[in-house]
Amino acid sequence: MLQQAAEWLAATLHDNEGVDVTYTRAGETPITITVVPGRVRPERFALADGRVNLETEPADFLVKAEVLDFGSGPVEPQTGDRITLAGRMYELLPRDGEPSWRPLTQYPETLADGTTVVRCPMFRLRTIRVKVTP
Amino acid sequence: MAARITEVCAGVLGFLEAIISPAPPDVAEAAYVPTDHLETVDGKRVRVVPGSYADAERLARRRMQREYKCAAIVEIPYTSAASPASSGAVPPEWVDQQIAWVEANVFDPLNESFVHAEDGLLLGSLTCWGCEVTLVYDPIRLAEEKLFVSIVETSYRESVSEG
Numbered sequence: 523m524l525q526q527a528a529e530w531l532a533a534t535l536h537d538n539e540g541v542d543v544t545y546t547r548a549g550e551t552p553i554t555i556t557v558v559p560g561r562v563r564p565e566r567f568a569l570a571d572g573r574v575n576l577e578t579e580p581a582d583f584l585v586k587a588e589v590l591d592f593g594s595g596p597v598e599p600q601t602g603d604r605i606t607l608a609g610r611m612y613e614l615l616p617r618d619g620e621p622s623w624r625p626l627t628q629y630p631e632t633l634a635d636g637t638t639v640v641r642c643p644m645f646r647l648r649t650i651r652v653k654v655t656p
Numbered sequence: 657m658a659a660r661i662t663e664v665c666a667g668v669l670g671f672l673e674a675i676i677s678p679a680p681p682d683v684a685e686a687a688y689v690p691t692d693h694l695e696t697v698d699g700k701r702v703r704v705v706p707g708s709y710a711d712a713e714r715l716a717r718r719r720m721q722r723e724y725k726c727a728a729i730v731e732i733p734y735t736s737a738a739s740p741a742s743s744g745a746v747p748p749e750w751v752d753q754q755i756a757w758v759e760a761n762v763f764d765p766l767n768e769s770f771v772h773a774e775d776g777l778l779l780g781s782l783t784c785w786g787c788e789v790t791l792v793y794d795p796i797r798l799a800e801e802k803l804f805v806s807i808v809e810t811s812y813r814e815s816v817s818e819g
Contacts, residue, residue: 613738
């Protein structure tokens with residue numbers, strides 16, 4: 523039941539809210555995948571007691587684990603991966619003490635040999651908007 | 657007529673501009689509350705801003721030594737993709753390079769200039785009284801925005817007559 527619910531949630535979000543983006547990793551050929559844009563929350567930081575300020579645009583994305591495939595099978599996200607969406611570039615970076623990505627939903631599955639593995643149908647990616655570079 | 661602290665900051669900025677010779681996208685400027693948008697930042701940015709000023713010491717019955725403080729804020733973005741290695745988003749060697757750049761181009765020149773009258777003083781009358789790197793780097797900005805930030809604060813003194 524838990525497995526079905528997690529997979530239904532991932533598929534529903536992916537099919538109804540997904541947008542196509544270019545996903546880039548250093549050393550790999552960029553791929554086009556569908557992601558679900560999540561929360562965007564602009565932040566402002568004061569540097570040097572507020573005498574200089576920095577505005578950033580952190581954004582979350584949800585992605586089905588199975589679509590993150592550079593050609594040799596599904597892989598996990600990693601810090602430094604980049605997402606290009608509508609001319610904007612976002613980069614996976616740790617934020618607020620949290621890692622740059624984490625499994626969104628997980629459920630245990632018992633295999634035929636009796637061992638149990640944890641399945642993850644979807645990842646949540648934490649990104650920040652960065653300057654568009656080649 | 658500009659306030660003396662404004663003149664001091666302008667003097668420091670002009671001095672640093674001559675050393676750094678900023679070419680686009682690098683920037684050296686005086687700005688009170690600049691706001692950078694991370695997605696547009698590239699190149700080195702050096703901002704000279706006022707700190708504080710006050711009478712520091714009485715030299716004679718009608719003569720005071722007045723102190724002016726200003727800060728040079730350096731921002732340098734790391735524009736390559738972050739490293740997935742566990743050592744952090746930005747390579748330590750790159751941070752080493754930026755720290756060395758600040759030392760060579762901001763701290764050392766400010767610290768070693770305008771110290772002795774015979775070598776020349778800032779605006780002709782201000783002696784460098786102190787120079788301190790109050791922020792070598794900001795670990796959070798480095799980890800979360802890949803932005804190197806460093807602050808160098810200087811103080812200058814000159815004697816002024818009262819009344």
